[in-house]
Amino acid sequence: MGEVMEKKTLPTITKAWTISHEDRVKLLERLQCLQHIEQTTSEHCPLDYDDICKAVTLLHTICNMFGYENKKENGVKSFYADLVLKEENEDG
Numbered sequence: 001m002g003e004v005m006e007k008k009t010l011p012t013i014t015k016a017w018t019i020s021h022e023d024r025v026k027l028l029e030r031l032q033c034l035q036h037i038e039q040t041t042s043e044h045c046p047l048d049y050d051d052i053c054k055a056v057t058l059l060h061t062i063c064n065m066f067g068y069e070n071k072k073e074n075g076v077k078s079f080y081a082d083l084v085l086k087e088e089n090e091d092g
Helices: 021-042 049-066
Strands: 068-070 083-085
Touching: 021 049, 049 068
Parallel strands: none
Antiparallel strands: 068 083
């Protein structure tokens, strides 16, 4: 069989996050779409396009709040690339 890979230990974040009431309300409003998707799919119903649009809005809200962005390829953020931390986003 193949080699056994060692698990990489990641640093622990010990700094507490402070999120304003306004941001908490914004997240709550946008998280409703995930709850609706969960309810819809548990009833074996198709998703609405509106649900997908709201989920994408949630994605952008979280990325903006926590400093995530799409990985750069050739110096340009790529829509199809994975998300990375903004401060670590370099071509690699």
